[in-house]
Amino acid sequence: MDRVPILKLGDLLLVSIQVDLDDQSALALQEDLAQRIVNDSAHGVLIDITALEIVDSFIGRMLSTIASISAVLDAETVVVGMRPAVAITLVELGLSLGGVRTALNVDKGLAMLQRRTTIRE
């Protein structure tokens, strides 16, 4: 099973999902991320889904869950780079990714997280 790499970037964690996730790896990512937030005392999580062509209800719920878990561990989650086709599919499925913040690209996501951290400090 492929594990999705989690990169540390200052006090942020960067997760770039490059392959279509199966349910198993999605759950693994969820666990790894929770562990890393605690270990690295991260204050922000950036999930890049630019490469994802398919986001089904399971992955959608995983993103929501990750956001909730991070929020409990005092870290902000931003999902970036969602493709138009994916966004349209999610809307048609009636999923609005409750509680997940989104940005157009990694750049804007980083800016958003840094603004939050500055306000916090």
Next chain:
Amino acid sequence: MLCPMANDGGTAARVGSMLRANREQLLGRWVQLIDEALRGRLTTPEIEGDCAPLLDAFAAALESGALTRHEGFDQARAMLSELARDRARMGFSPSETAATVFALKQAALDVLDVDSEYVALSTIVDDLALFTFESYVAARETVIGELAEQLLELSTPVIKLWDGVLAVPLVGTLDSARTQVVMEKLLQTLVDTGCDHAIIDITGVPAVDTQVAQHLLKTVVAARLMGAECVISGIRPQIAQTIVALGIEFGDIATKATLADALKLAIGAGTGAVDGNRSAS
């Protein structure tokens, strides 16, 4: 021999009583012919339900001596229009629809003792006329299809209005197909330009019903999922009243009366002065 029915009330009456006299046989054969032609797409009772009143109406109108374009035929013509509408909605072709009526002639030929050569010729002419008609309709539909396509391409520009602000001025009625095109184009432009604010201006949309509102909401939610904020602007007073009367909820989506107000909001949010909607959500 020319068709006597077209210009002679007396003959019409004779034909009418002939239809009446042979009603059961004619109806049976007629229904059977249509059934064969439509190959089971309608059930026999359904066809009979259409045909029986038609045959009675024809017979009654003809017995009164009326000709096909006269008032006496109004009821029969109304029934035919209704039949044509039903068939069109069910996706039957013009020929199949007209053949439903033409089948009566074949039925009459089979049941009654008439001049078979004349009926044969008349069937051929009917077929030719039908073919011409169908080609005409097909050609018209091609033209309409092309126009609709052009309209789709023309009517959905996405404009960059300010640094980081896109605008979509919608003009004309919104249906599912158009909304889909607008949505895809807007979302793609958001990605391409990296703008994180979009203004959907509906000044040019003549009416907003629940379906249009649903389409707008979907577009806004999709843009949000991608990380861009949408403002809906150009809501005219009457439309505002309709929206409230219909009980449409725009939730936390910002709506503005004019494009100028929407632009002001978007620029303000872009510079970080007011991080309005996103920090609130």
